[in-house]
Structure formats: structure tokens, C-alpha cells
Amino acid sequence: MDYERSERGKPGRRLPTAIKLLVAGGFGVGKTTLVSAVSEIRPLRTEELLTNRSVGVDDVAGVEAKNTTTVAMDFGRISFGDDYVLYLFGTPGQERFWFMWDELSAGALGAVILADTRRLADCFPAVDYFERRGTPFIVAVNCFDGARQYDVAEVRLALGLSPSLPVVLCDARRRESGKEVLITLVQHAMEVNSKRPASV
Ligand SMILES: Nc1nc2c(ncn2[C@@H]2O[C@H](COP(=O)(O)OP(=O)(O)OP(=O)(O)O)[C@@H](O)[C@H]2O)c(=O)[nH]1
Numbered sequence: 001m002d003y004e005r006s007e008r009g010k011p012g013r014r015l016p017t018a019i020k021l022l023v024a025g026g027f028g029v030g031k032t033t034l035v036s037a038v039s040e041i042r043p044l045r046t047e048e049l050l051t052n053r054s055v056g057v058d059d060v061a062g063v064e065a066k067n068t069t070t071v072a073m074d075f076g077r078i079s080f081g082d083d084y085v086l087y088l089f090g091t092p093g094q095e096r097f098w099f100m101w102d103e104l105s106a107g108a109l110g111a112v113i114l115a116d117t118r119r120l121a122d123c124f125p126a127v128d129y130f131e132r133r134g135t136p137f138i139v140a141v142n143c144f145d146g147a148r149q150y151d152v153a154e155v156r157l158a159l160g161l162s163p164s165l166p167v168v169l170c171d172a173r174r175r176e177s178g179k180e181v182l183i184t185l186v187q188h189a190m191e192v193n194s195k196r197p198a199s200v
């Protein structure tokens with residue numbers, strides 16, 4: 001909500017609108033990487049080492065170099081001019097930490113579901129979750145090196161998504177790419193909300 005900052009001696013200056021967004025998706029798709037790449041503050045991470053105990057539990061196929069995993073959340077912040085500040089919450093990818101999703105989702109404008117085309121089915125739980133909650137979301141395909149490239153129409157078809165739902169390609173390691181994803185999400189979420197009947 002916008003309000004005047006006159007009490008701080010700067011009459012007429014507005015505080016930016018705060019928007020909460022989620023970065024969700026399956027295990028190892030690059031959620032922590034994206035939040036860290038775009039954040040203008042030092043991101044909060046809750047990474048723990050993957051140990052031998054997770055063998056047979058965590059599917060690291062495709063991300064064999066990965067040796068840590070998010071156990072609670074990632075947090076970052078990014079401003080767009082003086083008008084908007086986005087607060088980013090990255091969810092844990094592994095099923096055993098999904099109980100965190102409800103807490104993290106409260107009050108979120110929308111969610112990015114990151115997808116890895118080598119393991120596309122891993123993002124079904126996130127798609128189901130946000131569809132059920134009625135949270136606006138977009139799908140961002142994180143283009144890993146060496147992974148076969150698909151176009152967005154193929155990904156949309158494979159995930160059974162409606163043509164009006166944005167599917168974009170990105171590189172979670174690149175700040176500009178991550179920013180474009182977030183802008184697409186905010187625009188989509190605002191459009192979805194503008195079509196919803198006003199609550200009483
Ligand atoms: N080549 C390439 N590697 C990436 C990309 N994004 C992430 N990685 C690597 O892939 C691995 C997974 O990245 P994370 O950001 O930890 O994934 P995550 O989704 O947060 O994983 P969990 O929290 O464990 O579910 C890391 O080793 C990253 O360095 C990408 O766009 N391209």
C-alpha cells in the first residue's frame with residue numbers, strides 16, 4: 001500500500017509498493033540460484049549439505065555437481081525504480097520440506113515455477129499446488145547447459161497449461177534474465193487479479 005512519508009520529513013515522497021513473490025519448483029531446478037542472482041541485498045539462504053544419507057531419497061540426476069539443498073527458504077529483495085520493491089521467497093524443492101510452502105505462500109502476489117526440461121515432471125506438484133490455491137503463477141524454464149532445448153509451446157503442452165499462462169525461458173544464473181522472469185510474473189499476476197471479482 002502506498003502512503004505518504006511526510007512523517008519522515010519528506011513530504012510527498014511515496015514508499016514503494018511491496019510485493020511478495022515465490023520462486024518454486026522441483027529439487028535442484030535453480031531456485032536458490034535465481035534468488036541469489038537477482039537480489040540486491042545479500043540473500044538469505046538455508047542450505048545444508050547433501051550427505052550419503054540422502055542417497056536413494058534425493059534424485060540428483062542432471063545436477064550431480066549439487067552438494068547442498070535448501071531446507072527452509074531463500075530470501076532476497078529487488079527494487080524496480082522508486083515504485084516497487086519485490087520480496088523474493090525461494091521454496092525448498094524436496095518433498096520432505098514441502099510443509100514450508102503454506103507458510104511461505106501467505107500473502108504472495110504470485111509464483112515463478114522454475115522447470116528443468118530434463119526433469120519436467122518435477123514441477124507438477126508446484127503447478128498443482130498453485131492452481132489449487134488460486135495463486136497466479138508463470139513457468140520459467142531454466143536452460144541448463146547441455147539440456148535439450150524445447151520451445152515454450154512444447155513445454156506448455158507437456159505441462160497441460162492454458163495458452164494464456166506465460167511460459168518463458170531463462171538462465172537462473174543471470175541477473176537480467178531473472179529480472180525479466182519477475183517482471184513477467186508481476187504483469188501476469190496483476191492481469192489475473194484485475195479480472196477477479198472484487199472481494200466484499
Ligand atoms: N548450467 C547451469 N547450472 C545451473 C543453473 N541454475 C542452477 N545451476 C546449478 O544447478 C544446481 C542447482 O541449483 P540450486 O539453485 O541450488 O537449485 P534449487 O532449486 O535451489 O535446489 P533445492 O533448493 O535443493 O531444491 C547448482 O549446482 C547450480 O550451480 C543454470 O541455469 N545453468
Ligand SMILES: [Mg+2]
Binds near residue numbers: 070074090
Ligand atoms: Mg534451493
